[in-house]
Amino acid sequence: MDRYVNGKKTRMTPRRSSTRLESKELTRRALIRAALKLLSQNSFDSLSLREVTREAGVSPTAFYRHFDDMEELGLVLVEESFGSLGAMLKDARSQPAFDTDTIKRSLAVVVMHMHNHTPHFRFIARERYGGVRRLRRAINRELQLFADELAIDLVAMPHVAQWTTEDRRMLAGLLTETIIRMVAELLETGPDEEQEIVERTKCQLRLITLGVPAWNGRLRSTRV
Amino acid sequence: MDRYVNGKKTRMTPRRSSTRLESKELTRRALIRAALKLLSQNSFDSLSLREVTREAGVSPTAFYRHFDDMEELGLVLVEESFGSLGAMLKDARSQPAFDTDTIKRSLAVVVMHMHNHTPHFRFIARERYGGVRRLRRAINRELQLFADELAIDLVAMPHVAQWTTEDRRMLAGLLTETIIRMVAELLETGPDEEQEIVERTKCQLRLITLGVPAWNGRLRSTRV
Secondary structure, rough: OOOOOOOOHHHHHOOOOOHHOOOOOHHHHHHHHHHHHHHOOOHHOOOOOHHHHHHHHOOHHOOOOOOHHHHHEEEEEEEEHHHHHHHHEEEOOOOOOOOOOOOOOHHHHHHHHHHOOOHHHHHHHHOOOOOHHHHHHHHHHHHHHHHHHHHHHHHHOHHHHOOOOOHHHHHHHHHHHHHHHHHHHHHHHHHHHHHHHHHHHHHHHHHHHHHHOOOOOOOHOOOO | OOOOOOOOHHHOOOOOOHHHHHHHHHHHHHHHHHHHHHHOOOHHHHHHHHHHHHHHOOOOHOOOOOOOOOHHHHHHHHHHHOOOHHHHHHHOOOOOOHHHHHHHHHHHHHHHHHOOOHHHHHHHHHHHHOHHHHHHHHHHHHHHHHHHHHHHHHHOOOOOOHHHHHHHHHHHHHHHHHHHHHHHHEEEEEEEEHHHHHHHHHHHHHHHHHHHHHHHOHHHHHHH
């Protein structure tokens, strides 16, 4: 057998009926789960391959059957973290108008997703500015994709249809970052403060949208 | 002598005239400088005391004459990072009105400060959501102080004088976070992109202030 057991027999032993492919997938999942668990406390560049394999109950050699190196495991975590969120947010703002209802729905989706994927979100919040350049880049690329999609959807917002692409991206970036900051703050605090933080973020998003009708373009801003 | 030299004699040897106190301060500075250098690549929790002392050219034992542990060194870095910035920002917004000039001046101060203290800023950006709880807390406390001071100053802004303290804090938080995000982005990118990022941030701050006259309080927002 590929794997060795290391006192975690129950968790690691595949069901009798499992094929070799299933068993391989189980090991892969065990490695990912082990990494996520360790990353809830530590930053990625402080984590060694050996710690991950020990936590997963597999041999260091087995690790390389699944990932080239720790960075590849990190990139898989980035991919997983953003996987379903995009589609859900797209749904949340599928309404033609970007109004207070859309804000409320989008935040609810993000918060729910955060609760269902806390270790992933914590990993993203930490590694966005963490010590591993490839991970920072991958995370920022994904976040940029969000902002770009939002910038396109914002055309549906009154006034914004007439804006330049650049200004729409400016607005989308501000909205996206405000939501990211909320998530990062929620991850740092207890459930007692959740409602207050979400309410404050709703207010901030609403304040931003209130500025939209008064916006008179970037040209003037370059003279600021 | 307390310190040992480890091939970095020139840098570590105090001037002949230096007193024991000056020599002690030199060692302390060497440890701080060494940590900052290593932290420009790595996150704090991946850094060992031994790496810092090796980089500084002092013995591990000597470290403990200056700091109880690595976390204390980290807290000193947090303190240093925020040291002069507060006063400079206070100056920048000393005008009675919070207008586009104030935005421009404040951003210029932050960007200049960032260029003069890049390793400190990078450390703050990374450890704000990093793997060491005490550092996260210390950093967020300092940032909260900024936001609170700004919230007080915002009374001078037209319309805001009539706002509740809670709403003023909501606005101050949004402005502060937008500036922090700019800094984090600048640290990730090259000088080519600096002007574009600063311009975009100016626009974002101006858009937020444009929403201010239309703001009608948090009460309504709780129904959002």
